[in-house]
Amino acid sequence: MEKSEFERVIEQLPIGACIINQDMTITFANPTFLGGLTIRQPDLVGQPLLTVFEEQARFLKRKIDSVFILKNPSFSYWQQRPHVFPMRSSRPITGDESQMYQNVQFMPLSNENAEVTHVSIFVTDVTAEASYFIQQSDLKNALEDEHQQLKALHQELKVAQKKMLQSEKMASIGQLAAGVAHEINNPIGFVSSNLETLKDYALKLIKTTQTQKKIIVKQAEDRFIKLLEDVYERQGVDFILEDLPELLDESLDGAERVKKIVNSLRDFALSDEESWMEVDLCAEIESTLIVLKNELKYKVQIEKQFPAEPVFLWGKASKIRQLLFNTILNSLQAMVSGGTLTIECKQEQDKIKLIIEDTGAGIAESDLERIFDPFFTTKEVGQGTGLGLSEVYTITEEHEASVDVLSKVGEGSRFVFVFNTPKSS
Template identity: 65%
Template sequence: MRKAELEHVLVQLPIAVCIIDEARTIVFANAAFSGGLTLRQADLTGRLLDDVFPQQIRFLKRKINSVFALKNPSFSYWQQRPHVFPMSSSRPITGDESEMYQNVQFIPLLDSADEVSHLCMVISDVTAEASYFLQQSELKAALEEEHQQLQKLHAELKQAQQQMLQSEKMASIGQLAAGVAHEINNPVGFVRSNLETMQDYTAKLINVMDRQQKIIQKQAEPRFIALLSDLYERLGVAYIQSDLPDLIKESLEGTERVRSIVKSLRDFATYDDEGWVALDLAAVIRSALALLENEIKYKAKVQLELPEQNALIWAKAASIRQLLFNVILNALQAMQPMGLLQIRCTLQQDSIELIIQDNGCGMDNETLSRIFDPFFTTKAVGQGTGLGLAEVYNIVQEHEATMQVDSEPGTGTRFRFCFKAYRG
């Protein structure tokens, strides 16, 4: 093909073409190239590329120099550099003119000695494809964000459902607990009354027997005394006299424990009718630690962090004290002697955060999922009723607070409470 024919073809091509020599002088630019430029030029032939595109020349020089040096084509993809040349594009979808997204090919042109004498730049308009890709990317990002929001919403709904089920369970158990407490309290009351009467009777009978034995020793015949002593020995009367008061005492202690359990059931079922007050949570924490000092001093070191100003919440004082007692005592029982108990109260913008953390034995996930169930306990028989944390749950719900429990076996447990700050 003759040079004139080749130039005629290049001029007619709808793709922008520009040819430069090694000095970066433009030797040819077809109509698609010249006409597409947003900076209007009468004639580009004979002008330096550096002068025509001063803002783009730094990037162009790197590409051009590599082609002349390596004799290999180079390529600029629109995602790496969307707009190499200042050209406008007519988008076929909307018809609106916009800045052209371009793919640019840098092609070496060889002379008869197989040396690169010129370089041809071919600019392809990929605005439609790029716009479609960008729209798809934006849509994907929007869908991803929506998916994350749905996941978050699903998690919140699941948590709300669990809280609702727990609340319903607490309400049912509370009604049952109130009934059970009432039914147990009556028989325990008269059993304890009878035991106290028996304790008094036993003391009197033992006293009578002691005096009777002294009288017999002085007045009776030796043969009668021997027969009576033999009878006492065979029946173990001396052991009965020493053991009977202890048996009655232990029975009374047992009834006292039953009464304590009944009281816990009542507290679990219904709280005090005391009024709601603006309560300084930091002051209640100090008070609780003072009351529990004897429990704490041989069991743990306390690391306390409280705000200098009042940490006011709208609350029932007795309920908050009970919450603190239950969680702190649980922490003490979970730790080896002289463990670390950390209590931190901090003021947030609209809330007050309370963290109670121990370095005790911790809990696995199965145990953690059941700690608020009434009567569930990991303590030895007789050491816990399993109502303490169920009570804590009810108190948190009553005060419209939130609670989060984190635990890991061998590491410890952290209770995090968040109460609404009282503004007056």
């Protein structure tokens, strides 16, 4: 009776669960695990885990081996590896089917002799964390509502005054972003440095340990060699020596990714009071896409068409960043239900051409002539200030460049910028 009740509880858990033995064969899988899979597998019991999930076999084997050898649980969080198993998840906000973001736990199962005979795998759906981005959207809408309340006063000011207010707002945001980037840079700097040193220490210790073992095996008596091998086996030393460099490489890779994000945030926040210089257009696009990562997630596919060599234009870096930010953000906001954002930059003789194209809602022909006017917007009340594209046009004129817009309702919009190449010294 108790076993039957236990089985019913396991089958109804909203967490995917399966069990494997020492041969990596699946001995149990609950309905949540089976039902979430996107691959057609009527019954997984009796099948080899590493064959069924071939793409993740190397990762799964390393995790499971660590549980059998070290007799400790192992974990995989979605930030590190979002899709361990090919599973679907229904997003709570939109109801759209998407890949499940997972936290995976690998837990040892021991017998009465404390020997690990099986490993249980628990898969938890954490896709709901996408609600974080809804909170960010609500915050943005609240800020835009404040701008809307000031609109009546702004209309009475000259265009120059309106642009100055917008510049001050962007400067405030820039100062905040620069401060955040500075605060993060300090700890991530010494973490990266310590990890590099730790990796160097680890490699030296591994080499020393391996050399010591070789010497002992050659010189020591059989009873000492057997004792050493027993210690190595019980402590999982061979596995640790193999796994340690890879763990440190993963940690260094994570720290490097944080550095790139912080550097992009810092670059975006730089003051626009700067000299004219050569600006690497493709690099600035990459930086802007990192800053806009929250807007991109879950809905927009990015297609980049960049030449092999860097493309330099003559201008102010912060202004170009603002132009890219406003134009790309405008395209993303036009693709409410998802779509494709295509960005192309190329050099044609003495000119640089930048094309930003989306598959969004498009712009009505009657509105095309007004999209660069200050405070003109087709968005609903509270959804936009109408200053973004106006600023884009001002920056374009300041750089003695040109911009053309082609758009069709229901199909999307295409912004084509033409800039000057760097001036020869």
